[in-house]
Amino acid sequence: MKRGLQPFHLAVLALGFGFLYVPIALLVLYSFNASRLVTVWGGFSTHWYEALLGNEALLASAFVSLRVALVSSVLATILGTMAAFALVRFGRFSGRTLFAGALYAPLVMPEVIIGLSLLLLFVGLGIDRGFWTIVAGHTTLGLCFVTVVVQARLATFDRSLEEAAMDLGATPLATFRAVTLPLIAPAMLAGCLLAFTLSLDDFVIASFTSGPGSTTLPMRIYAQVRLGVTPEVNAISTLLIGFVGFILLGAAAINRLRKPQGSG
Amino acid sequence: MDAQKPLLRIERVSKSYGEVTALRELSLDIAANEFFALLGPSGCGKTTLMRLIAGLEKPDAGRILLDSVDITHLPPHLRPVNMMFQSYALFPHMSVAKNIGFGLVQENLPRKEIATRVADMLGLVQMEGLGERRPDQLSGGQRQRVALARALVKRPKLLLLDEPLAALDRKLRHETQFQLMAAQRDTGTSFVVVTHDQDEAMVMAHRMAVMHAGVIEQIGTPRQVYEEPVSRHVAGFVGETNFFDGRVTHFMPGGVEVQTHSGLALEAGCREHPALGTRVVVSIRPENLRLGPPSQLVTNGAPGEITDHVFREGMSSWRVRLDGGDIVHVRQPIAAGTATYDRGARVFVAFAPECARALVR
Amino acid sequence: MRPLRRLVLAIPALWLFAFFLAPFALVAKISVSRPLVAQPPYEPVFSLADGWQGLWDKLSRLTLDAYALVFSDDLYLDAYLSSLRLAAIATLLTLLIGFPLAHAMTRAPRQWRTALVLLAIAPFWTSFLIRIYAWIMILKDEGLLNHALLSLGLIHAPLSIFATEAAVLIGIVYSYLPFMVLPLYTALEKQDPALLEAAADLGATPLRAFWRITCPLAWPGIFAGLLLVFIPAVGEFVIPDLLGGSDTLMIGRSLWNEFFENRDWPAASAVAIVLLAILIVPLVLHERQQVKERAA
Numbered sequence: 001m002k003r004g005l006q007p008f009h010l011a012v013l014a015l016g017f018g019f020l021y022v023p024i025a026l027l028v029l030y031s032f033n034a035s036r037l038v039t040v041w042g043g044f045s046t047h048w049y050e051a052l053l054g055n056e057a058l059l060a061s062a063f064v065s066l067r068v069a070l071v072s073s074v075l076a077t078i079l080g081t082m083a084a085f086a087l088v089r090f091g092r093f094s095g096r097t098l099f100a101g102a103l104y105a106p107l108v109m110p111e112v113i114i115g116l117s118l119l120l121l122f123v124g125l126g127i128d129r130g131f132w133t134i135v136a137g138h139t140t141l142g143l144c145f146v147t148v149v150v151q152a153r154l155a156t157f158d159r160s161l162e163e164a165a166m167d168l169g170a171t172p173l174a175t176f177r178a179v180t181l182p183l184i185a186p187a188m189l190a191g192c193l194l195a196f197t198l199s200l201d202d203f204v205i206a207s208f209t210s211g212p213g214s215t216t217l218p219m220r221i222y223a224q225v226r227l228g229v230t231p232e233v234n235a236i237s238t239l240l241i242g243f244v245g246f247i248l249l250g251a252a253a254i255n256r257l258r259k260p261q262g263s264g
Numbered sequence: 265m266d267a268q269k270p271l272l273r274i275e276r277v278s279k280s281y282g283e284v285t286a287l288r289e290l291s292l293d294i295a296a297n298e299f300f301a302l303l304g305p306s307g308c309g310k311t312t313l314m315r316l317i318a319g320l321e322k323p324d325a326g327r328i329l330l331d332s333v334d335i336t337h338l339p340p341h342l343r344p345v346n347m348m349f350q351s352y353a354l355f356p357h358m359s360v361a362k363n364i365g366f367g368l369v370q371e372n373l374p375r376k377e378i379a380t381r382v383a384d385m386l387g388l389v390q391m392e393g394l395g396e397r398r399p400d401q402l403s404g405g406q407r408q409r410v411a412l413a414r415a416l417v418k419r420p421k422l423l424l425l426d427e428p429l430a431a432l433d434r435k436l437r438h439e440t441q442f443q444l445m446a447a448q449r450d451t452g453t454s455f456v457v458v459t460h461d462q463d464e465a466m467v468m469a470h471r472m473a474v475m476h477a478g479v480i481e482q483i484g485t486p487r488q489v490y491e492e493p494v495s496r497h498v499a500g501f502v503g504e505t506n507f508f509d510g511r512v513t514h515f516m517p518g519g520v521e522v523q524t525h526s527g528l529a530l531e532a533g534c535r536e537h538p539a540l541g542t543r544v545v546v547s548i549r550p551e552n553l554r555l556g557p558p559s560q561l562v563t564n565g566a567p568g569e570i571t572d573h574v575f576r577e578g579m580s581s582w583r584v585r586l587d588g589g590d591i592v593h594v595r596q597p598i599a600a601g602t603a604t605y606d607r608g609a610r611v612f613v614a615f616a617p618e619c620a621r622a623l624v625r
Numbered sequence: 626m627r628p629l630r631r632l633v634l635a636i637p638a639l640w641l642f643a644f645f646l647a648p649f650a651l652v653a654k655i656s657v658s659r660p661l662v663a664q665p666p667y668e669p670v671f672s673l674a675d676g677w678q679g680l681w682d683k684l685s686r687l688t689l690d691a692y693a694l695v696f697s698d699d700l701y702l703d704a705y706l707s708s709l710r711l712a713a714i715a716t717l718l719t720l721l722i723g724f725p726l727a728h729a730m731t732r733a734p735r736q737w738r739t740a741l742v743l744l745a746i747a748p749f750w751t752s753f754l755i756r757i758y759a760w761i762m763i764l765k766d767e768g769l770l771n772h773a774l775l776s777l778g779l780i781h782a783p784l785s786i787f788a789t790e791a792a793v794l795i796g797i798v799y800s801y802l803p804f805m806v807l808p809l810y811t812a813l814e815k816q817d818p819a820l821l822e823a824a825a826d827l828g829a830t831p832l833r834a835f836w837r838i839t840c841p842l843a844w845p846g847i848f849a850g851l852l853l854v855f856i857p858a859v860g861e862f863v864i865p866d867l868l869g870g871s872d873t874l875m876i877g878r879s880l881w882n883e884f885f886e887n888r889d890w891p892a893a894s895a896v897a898i899v900l901l902a903i904l905i906v907p908l909v910l911h912e913r914q915q916v917k918e919r920a921a
Contacts, residue, residue: 110860
C-alpha cells in the first residue's frame with residue numbers, strides 16, 4: 001500500500017493551487033503593463049500606480065475604507081470575544097440557541113439580505129447613512145467571524161491553567177490579565193485581522209449602508225470594473241493585495257516572536 | 265497521630281452535580297506534617313474533595329477548617345493551600361522561573377526576594393540553570409518538578425497533589441515517589457495526594473483514605489488497610505485478593521467459620537460479630553495461600569488443579585481451579601527448594617485462618 | 626448569573642439583536658407595505674404619534690401585493706430557480722475540485738501541510754471583488770485566455786465564455802473553493818491512515834476502500850463544505866453581476882435591481898423574505914453543524 005505524495009497528488013496540488021493563484025498573479029503582473037490593452041504586454045511600467053496617486057476620489061475612498069475597517073475590526077474583536085466567552089464559558093443559559101444562531105447565520109447568509117435589512121433599519125430609525133452605519137454593518141459581520149476564531153481557542157483552553165493561577169493567589173481579574181488574555185490573544189488578533197480584511201473588501205453591505213461622502217474603496221473599484229478592464233484597477237487591486245499581505249505577514253511575524261525560539 | 269488539633273478538618277461535607285452525588289457527608293482530619301493519600305477509582309469523589317479543599321468548588325453542605333479557621337467559602341486565591349495539577353497546568357507563555365515565581369508576584373513581594381526563593385526552589389527540585397526555559401522545552405519529569413516547585417514556593421500549610429505521577433512513565437514514577445517523600449519531609453508541609461494507583465498510596469503515604477461512591481470506606485496506615493480491610497471494596501481495591509462468598513456457620517475465637525457457596529468450609533478472622541447465617545465474603549491475599557501436594561490433608565483448604573503458572577518479579581503465580589469451582593490466585597516467592605507445580609498438576613491450596621478476613625460489607 | 630457575566634453576554638447579544646435580528650422584522654414589515662414615490666419609498670410608516678386609531682388605520686393598509694408580484698412574475702420565479710440551479714451546479718463542481726485537492730493536501734509531507742492550508746485559505750483574505758475582476762480579465766472575449774489559446778493555435782475563433790452562465794459558475798467555484806477545501810481537509814486529515822491499510826489487508830481494492838472508508842468518514846466535512854458554498858452562492862450578487870450576461874438571472878441580482886434601480890422597497894423586501902424562506906432548511910442544517918462542531 002503506497003502512502004504519501006504520489007505524482008497524481010502532486011499534479012492535483014499543482015492544478016488546484018494554480019487555479020487559485022494564477023488569476024491573482026496575472027492581475028498583479030498586468031498592473032505593471034505599459035500598454036492599456038490587457039492582452040498585449042507593452043513592457044514594464046509603474047505608470048498606472050503614478051496615475052493612482054493623482055486620483056483624489058480614489059484616495060479618499062481608500063481612506064474611508066481604512067477607517068471603517070479599523071474601527072469595525074476593533075469593535076468586532078471586543079464584541080466577538082465577549083460572545084465567544086458567553087458561548088464557551090456560561091454553560092446553558094436561556095436563549096443560548098438563538099444567540100448562537102444569530103452568531104453563526106451571518107457566516108453564510110447572502111450579503112444582499114444582510115445589507116438590505118441593515119439599510120431598512122437605518123431608514124426606519126431615521127439615521128443618516130454614512131461612516132457609522134457602514135461601521136455598524138461591518139462590525140456585525142466581523143464579530144461573528146471573531147467569535148468563531150476565539151471560540152475555537154477557548155474550547156481547547158485548559159481551564160486548569162486559570163485554576164492554577166487562582167490557586168497561586170491571583171484574583172480573578174489578575175488571572176484574566178496574566179493567564180487567559182495572553183493565551184487567547186493570538187486568536188483575538190487573527191479574528192481582528194479577519195474582520196479588518198472582510199471590512200476592507202466588502203462591497204455589498206457597504207453599498208447598502210453607505211451614504212453620500214462615505215464611498216468605500218470596493219464601491220469605487222466596482223464602479224470602475226463595470227466600465228471595463230483597466231490597468232488602473234489592476235494597480236489598485238495589487239496595492240490592496242499587497243497591503244493585506246503585508247499586514248498578515250506582520251501579524252505572523254509578531255506571533256512567531258512571541259513564541260519560544262526553538263528548543264534547546 | 266496524636267490528639268493535637270488537626271491541620272485540616274473536613275466536617276460532613278456533601279457535594280452533588282445535578283443528579284450525581286459526588287460526596288456524601290464526608291468527614292476527615294489531616295494532621296500537620298502528614299503525607300496523606302486519597303485513594304479510589306475514578307468517580308469515587310476524591311478529585312471533588314481535593315477541589316473543595318483548594319476552593320475550586322463550593323460544597324453544598326458541611327464545613328472545611330484549616331488551622332481551626334473556617335475556609336469553606338474562601339475563594340481559592342485567599343487560601344493558604346496550593347495544588348499541583350494533574351496536567352501540571354504550567355503557564356505555556358511563561359518561563360520556568362516566571363511560573364515558579366507567579367504565586368510570589370501575586371503577594372507583591374520584593375523582586376529580590378522572589379528571585380531568591382525561585383532560585384531556592386529550582387535547587388530543591390534539581391532544576392538549577394533551567395529557569396529561562398519554556399515549559400514546552402522540558403521533559404515530562406522536569407515539568408512535573410516545576411509544577412511541584414511552583415506549588416511549594418508559597419510555603420503552603422497544605423499541598424494538594426492531583427495524580428502527581430500519572431503522566432510519568434513507569435521507571436520515572438518510581439524515582440519520583442521518593443523525591444516527593446523527601447520534599448514532604450524537608451518542607452514539613454502536609455501533602456494530600458489524590459491517586460487511583462494503590463501502589464503509589466502504599467509507598468508514599470503515612471495514612472490513606474480509601475474512597476468509594478462519595479464516602480470514605482476506610483482510613484488507616486497503608487499496612488492496616490492492606491492487612492485488615494473493612495470491606496469487600498477496600499480489600500479488592502488495595503492489593504490483589506481472592507474472594508469466597510458464603511454464610512457464617514460457626515463462631516471461633518477472633519473469627520468465624522464460613523460455608524462458601526461452592527461448598528468449602530473456611531475459617532477466617534473477623535472484626536465484627538455477624539449473626540449466624542449472615543452473608544459474608546472471605547478475602548485471602550494470594551501470598552497467604554500455600555500450595556502443597558494433593559495427598560497433604562489440611563483443614564482450611566481445598567484440592568484443585570493448576571490452570572496457569574507464570575513467573576514475574578521473583579514470584580511464582582499460579583491460577584488454581586478448586587474442585588468446588590472457585591478459581592484462586594496463589595503467589596509465592598521463588599526460593600531454592602520450593603516445589604513447583606506445572607499446568608495440570610493436582611495440588612492442595614491452604615491458608616492460616618489469621619491471614620484471612622471475613623468481611624460483612 | 627453574576628453581574629459581570631450578564632454584561633459579557635448582554636452587550637454582544639444586544640448588538641446582534643439590534644443589527645441582525647431586529648432588521649429582519651423590518652424587512653418582513655416592509656414587504657407587506659405599499660410602494661410610494663417618496664422617501665422612504667414605502668408606506669405606512671408607523672409612528673407613536675398616531676395613537677391606537679392611527680395604528681389600526683395603518684395596519685389595515687398592509688398588503689401582500691409585493692408577494693403577489695414575486696409569485697406571479699415569471700422573472701422572479703425564473704430568477705429563484707436559476708439561482709438554485711446555478712448554486713447547486715457550482716457547489717457540486719466545487720466539491721469535485723475541492724475533494725481531490727484536500728485529499729492530496731493530506732498526503733503531502735507533514736512539514737508542508739500547514740503551509741498548504743495557509744495557501745488554501747489565503748485567497749479568502751484577498752478581496753472578493755478583485756478576484757472576480759481577475760476573471761473578467763481572463764475570460765473576456767479579447768481576454769487573456771482567448772489570447773493564449775489563439776496564439777497557441779488551439780482555437781481559431783475566440784470562445785465566448787464571458788457574460789454567460791459558464792463564467793458565473795467559474796466565478797462561484799473560484800471564490801468559494803477555500804470554503805470547501807478547508808472542512809474537507811480537516812475531516813480527511815483526522816482519518817487514521819491505518820484504516821485504509823486495514824481495509825487493504827482485509828482485501829478491499831483501493832477504490833473500494835476509498836468509497837467505503839474514506840468517503841463515509843469524510844461526510845461531516847463534505848456536508849459542511851456543501852452548505853458553506855451553497856447558501857451564500859444562492860444569494861450571490863457580485864459574481865452574476867460582473868461575470869454573467871444580461872440574461873443571467875440570479876435572485877441576488879434581482880433584489881439589487883429592485884432596490885437600487887426600480888426603488889421598489891416592498892418588492893425587494895418580499896424577494897429577500899422568500900429567499901430566506903428557501904434557504905431556511907440549509908441554514909438550519911448549517912446552524913446544527915456549527916453547534917455540533919463547536920461542542921466537540
